[in-house]
Amino acid sequence: MKILINTILLTAFTLISACGQTETSPIEVSLGEHIGFPAIYLEAVTDKVRIEGFEINRGNCNHSSPQIPADLIFGGRLEILAFGCNVKELSVNTNHGNFTYSF
Structure with missing residues (x-):
């Protein structure tokens, strides 16, 4: 019985710890179109974020080359154009962590 209680407590502690590690993305990502190409827009939703x-x-999609690193303030936006592909996934590395978006 003691082993069962210890196992339950350890599992509960692990789940609670994992919940605390979830980070909210500092950017919102949206898709659009610009001069006939798919456009990805990264918009800051925190005071400061560095892309x-x-x-x-x-890595299987050619794209425009915006100035990287890019420092965005709240509401600031970065545009990336994709060439010759259908955008399905975007991985972004920031000073707040790494985030992946699926479309």
Whole structure:
């Protein structure tokens, strides 16, 4: 019985600890179109965020080359154009962590 209680307590502690590690993304991502190409818009939803890098479709999509790193303030936006691909996934590296978005 003691082993069962210890196992339950350890499992509960692990789940509670994992919940505390979830980070909220400092950017909102949206898709659009610009001059006939798919456009990805990264918009800051925190006071300051640094975009340190990104990858579209796990590196399988050519794209424009915006100035990276890019420092955005709340409401600031970065536009990335994708060439010759259908955007399915975007991975973004920021100073707040790494985030992946699926479309």
